[in-house]
Structure formats: C-alpha cells, structure tokens
Amino acid sequence: MKIHDDLTYYIKKQALDAGALLAGFTKIRRVEPVIILGFSFTDTWFFKHPLSISKLLGKTSATSIHVQDVIAKTLKSQGYKAEYKTIWSLYGDFRPLAVSAGLGDWGRNGIIVNKEHGAGLLFAAIFTDAPLEITSPKARPTQDHQQHCIDCQQCISSCPAKAFENNKFHTFRCLPYAIKGCSECLKICKGRLS
Template sequence: MTYQDELTNYIQQKALKEEALLTGVTKIRRVEPVILFAFPFTEKWFLNVPLLSSKMLAKDYLRSRHVQDQVASILKGEGYTAHYKTVLSLFGDFRPLAVSAGMGEWGRNGIVVNKDYGAGLLFAALFTNAPLTPTKTENQPEGEHCISCGECIRSCPADAFYNNQFHLNRCIPYSIRGCAECLKVCKKKPTH
C-alpha cells in the first residue's frame, strides 16, 4: 500500500469514527483533491417546526465542522493545506462531487441518492493539496438504485415530474413551504 493509499484510508476511517456517515475522495478539474463527507438529513429540517429545524441545523453543522476540523488537523500535520466548506455552505454545489466520489447517484429529482441512505444526506467538502487516492465507484453502478423505483414521482404533490422530466419551477413553491415528500419516500432500498 502506498503512502497516498494509507493517508486516504486513515482520513476516511477518522471521518467515519467522528460520525460522518460516508466519505469519498475525488478531484476537481482532475487535479485538485477534495474529500467529501456525508451527514444525515431528515425532512424535519424543513420549516414545519422552525425551532426544531434550527436545533437540528446547528447540531449537523457542528458535527460536520468537528469532522472537518479533525481531518484538517491530520492533513496540516502532514504539511498539506486544508480548506473546507460545511453543510451550510452557500457557495458551491457538492452533489456532482459526491456522485464523482462514489457516494451515490443522481436521483430523478436532482438529489443524490445512496443505495443505503436514500436521499437522506447532506454534504460537506474539504479541499487539499494532499496526494489522495480517488474513491472507486464500481460498487454502485450508475442508475441502478433510482431508475426503477418511481416513489418520488408518485409522492410529488406538485407534479414536478410532468412528462417524464423533473420541473424545478413546479417543485420550488412546494419545497419552500416545507414539502419533502420525495425525500421522505426515498429510503434505503433492498439489495437484489
């Protein structure tokens, strides 16, 4: 095992021990390593109960921050840079990176779907110059989990999946009022 593989494995094991659900490594522009972390997401985050949402948001933010602090400390101790964006980052969409790192696949509703956690994930990222081994993605072939299910389509009160296409303009008015029906029905699916 190379130093690169050992460092990657050590970082991922540390993140999992510190309560990240999943970790993955990919590269931006095929050059710059980025470590992705997944944390639990629940439909209770939505605006139905603002006080509860605020508490859960704070808890998940602190958890992601703690995991990223731990990993950043390891990387900096090895002489590498470490800059991160938490689950609350307003800049950047981590979904394409999460798919590239093998943490899930694109769901029909534009959300990353994982075969074990469904759509119940929030993502955070740590950018570094450390030589890390990208996560292999052959354990979850593209489209296998989501294509045949259709639960999100059947549960959508906005009919956002009209004519076999996802229409964000139909989804947004419902989602800002707290609709999370497509997330609620997207659960762990049995493996075949």
C-alpha cells in the first residue's frame, strides 16, 4: 500500500519539513530519477573564519544526512531503492542536476543562483527508482531570472581578479584570490528578483 497518492508531493514536503531549503526532481541519463536537495550556506570564506565555517559545515552536513535518511527510509518502505550522496560527495558536480530540477539557474560566476535564496547553496542527491514527477521546465520562472542575472553584472563589477572577461569566467584568474579568501561575487550576488 502506497503512503500517498502523490509520492512526489509527499517526498518534497517531507524534505522541506525535515530541514532542506529546496527540493526538486530530475533524471540522470534520462532514465534514473534523482531527488536534488538544496541547503543554505554562507558566503563567508573558509580560510577567513575556519572554526565558525567548520561548525556551520558540520551542521549543514548533519541536516543533509538527516533529510536524506528520512527520505531514504520512506522510499525503501515503499519498495524503492534509495542511495544518496551528501553535500560532501566526491561523486560529481550536482549543479547541473540542480538546474535541471528547477532549483536555480547558472549565475555568471558559475554558481547556481536561486531566485529566493541567492547563491549560498549546497546540494545533495538521492538516486532512486521511484516513479517521481520530474520538475517541469514550464513550471520554472527561469526566463526572468536568467535575464536578471545577465543584466545585473554585480558579480562582474565586484571581482578584484577581473575573472569575468569576454562573457567568460576565467577560473585561473579567480583561484589565487579565492585561496586568499575572496568571495566578493558570492557576497554581492543576491540572485533575487526585485
């Protein structure tokens, strides 16, 4: 017996109630359903405040694992598989899946920007075989948000490394500044629509 007629709705509500900031659904390799979860994080750079950031990362990690445990337990109780990768995952980059699941759009600085929560997000994933409804691109208000990000230019003008040039982000210009603690593009990026 299924616990709810709309498993997708139930899982999303469960994720948000358990502590996730965002929850979306997509597929990997166009076949395997994936639940993408977003968790709030700070734009304060680790090397400037290692103790407070370490505590915050620990708290965010614990929340991520708790949310994923809750969802995995539900999915498994309904006969579905549930394997997850936390915010610490070395599995791969969850940013493309977050965009595909409707949790945000690519910012000009290569970070995922959510229209309500800005750029301070960490992502985790649950891989399953449950018949989840994939977040429809039509349901996402991305066009206005993408235009906002294109027109905004705040991350570009705030960058001391001049890492944005010719409509391209230059990682090797950014890296020496980032290592020293620069996070100006994250601090200024609110990502919210006015």
